[in-house]
Amino acid sequence: MAEHMDPEEFRRAGHAAVDWIADYWATLGQRPVTSHDPPGALAAALPTGPTAQGEPVEALLADLDTLVAPRLTHWQHPSFFGYFPANISGPSVLGDLISSGLGVQGMLWATSPACTELETVVLDWLAGLLDLPQRFRSTGSGGGVIQDSASSATLVATLAALHRASGGRWRDTGIDRRYRAYTSSQGHSSIEKAARIAGLGLDGVRVIDVDPETLAMRPDALREAIRADLAAGDVPAIVVATIGTTSTTAIDPLPEIGAICAELGVWLHVDAAYAGAAAVCPELRWSHVGLEYADSYCFDPHKWLLTGFDCDAFWVADRGELIEALTVLPEYLHNAATETGAVIDYRDWQVPLGRRFRALKLWFVLRWYGVEGLRTHIRSGVALADRFADRVQADDRFALAAPHPFSLVCFRLAAGDEASAELLSRVNATGRVFLTHTRVAGRYTLRLAVGSPLTTQAHVDEAWELLSEAVEKLPASHE
Template identity: 75%
Template sequence: MGAHMDPEEFRRNGYAVIDWIADYWTHLAERPVTPAEPPGAVAALLPAGPPEHGEPFDRILADLDPVVAPGLTHWQHPAFFGYFPANTSGPSVLGDLVSAGLGVQGMLWASAPACTEVETVMMDWLAELIDLPQRFRSSGPGGGVIQDSASSATLVATLAALHRASGGRWRGNGVDRRYRVYTSTQAHSSVEKAARIAGLGDDGVRAIEVDPKTLALRPELLRAAIEADRAAGDVPALVVATIGTTSTTAVDPLPAIGELCRAYGLWLHVDAAYAGAAAVCPELRWSHAGVEYADSYCFDPHKWLLTGFDCDAFWVADRAELTGALSVLPEFLRNAATESGAVLDYRDWQVPLGRRFRALKLWFVLRWYGAEGLRAHIRAGVDLAGRFADLVRADERFEVVAPHPFSLVCFRLRADAAPAADIPAADARNAELLARVNATGRVHLTHTRVNGRHTLRLAVGAPQTTYREVDLAWRLVERTATTLLGGAAEGNRATGAPAG
């Protein structure tokens, strides 16, 4: 041991790894969704230091089951309903394996031509699948690139917006002029983080209130905020609108927001990290009305489109505005292909210089499933979430508290589901309900706050999830609620789910 692994050793050990993953997937539903071990349990199983001598590979692989697997939250589990889906698939894993085996560095076209060109075509394929406007295709002034996450997409959009708003002279708040970013109170925290990294500070972001029913940004309040900042001598630079907010999957009114951005000259970035995948289905493209106003747009195939993390699809309408903000060309990267202007160098479209061949897993997924298979996957998730929402509504102790156009359902015990139902007590009951359900290890849900109230979230997305797991989740929720409430309203429920 300790020598380089030769091709035949790699072949033999690689087969063993594939077998382990296949077995893991086969028996995943039998595992608890979340670990029971306390913090530090996994670390305690590891030696205090690295080995002096190399070990046989079968011994390394054998430690996955006792050391790693019991300490995981199993995101691929059919009863994992937390956060948003972050699902992989067989084709994606195999594409990643090929990428890792090739080990190319795709910072420049010249450093790995196929890495760049496959990515460009895959982004055009995705743009066609979700029906993005033509100006986002590589055949025109725009184009797409794979970022690691929607957070990085928001950051580079912020930098491009500030570059444009300042005419290329932006150096951060307090040195030039004060620049402002606008987004809803429901937007992802990455907007605030991007503003911090860009030097705007926390007060550089204006959080716009939302409609209490739709939870979508209110355009009239956005207009008022822009006007107030302009009157104060500040420079409105960027609006980040969301299709499918993290908390509730609310959809901001892009047509009205886009008109404001056009009127005031602001960059519009559309964050569709989760819900963008839904646009592969024509019947769900209503959520993208107004995307033609966007200067940039992103969604995460690594959430709901069966492509393993990390893979954020990010497009700009004018790539020159993005590269103008981010391009730095040291002498050691100069080459004839770049200087010809005939190629794309994706290092200029992101913060890091280096980049992996992430387009391979996307290529494998799109070819294996095809548009038809991807649509079937999205529709299955929407259907399962609809079933759960119907079960919630059939129990008068509960309420669905936000629209659920995709595959997330936000729900909670009503405030009047027990005596002395003040809001703090109701919130405490919902928090306890979630804790008890998750403590079973049989399902995993998360929470948010909707209009200030503690709310449970059930997000469907795993390819193995069926009615069985959704019905199981509901049985655990409603039975736990009965125990928590002391049997209140026992005769006023209709679960609609099979016993068991």
């Protein structure tokens, strides 16, 4: 039987594992972006169970090489243009490694003071970096916390909004009236899921029309929907506005939406999961105008800010409302520090009780890159997307399908939906790039999202060349 790994054995194995990761990164550009193996290929290649005796790390790394890596979709590949980026970086990996090595449980300040305090400070740093409103800083009534994802942030915001809308009754008696949530037709699917989990049901979500040109929520349609619900005796609880929708990176008009929420007393949550990172650049902060109206706001450093999944930065303007909505304190968690009221217990800011030391990887990233390094990364992505969009616009076989304020370009073939779908299939089948699709105004649309720190002008140009070549080979019926 293998013994526990002692520090020296861990040191040796750790060096081997880091070398494996470094070699993986170094060879990413030579690998197909996606695997074309059929479903079940890896499962069939694995043994039916673990070995009776332990195995050396070398055997595990060898199987990573031969079994696992060839069957991955390589999200860090420089030609991965699908979905949104899921950035990773060396500093982030090192911070995560140390977090795992420390193995602390940060549910209470008392269970690991440094885990809590570093998170509070780093979220304040990040708020300053994005120039978020002062009301989100821990030095006032608000503050930030790291959630696992923007989906969890939306759920937590919904629960806090229900607490406010019900005058605190929701926490004690559950849903006793018809509460309503509002978002645009371009809002993320997690908004519907949050409403279901919170007990509102699908009927509790009001889907607001968007402007056909900008694809942003129409404030007049929002006001009309809220007034209609009030007239019916329903309770408007939360509006979820988006900065950078998943489909096209549309930007909802926060000044107008915020004014409506302030007038009618509705919680405003702003989901900037992908595009929030852009606000590190002063010239892109126009997208956040009106954020001062928000009761809560989130973005994912694990998308475009070089920090490994999972890491969603979530802020509230009034932490007291959030804590009142979510706090549960059994006897075994009572402690002197909590009872002073002078510390933050992040268990009250999220759905789970337990929490990892996620702030370490974000701290490492902020310190390694610095403000200017992060701005350079964001600007590079925007510039590469602009370069690709210029190619699309200059070719009459293609058409841009939506504005591209950040690093996502939505485009399609002038020949129509069938041709666009066939083009995507053919290009992705090469294994040299990976793109995804959406629908804009009902039409099949390709998406190219730039974000990997490994992506260069050459990779974007290759994507365009592959698309251009594939168009020429489409069947005549698609032309």
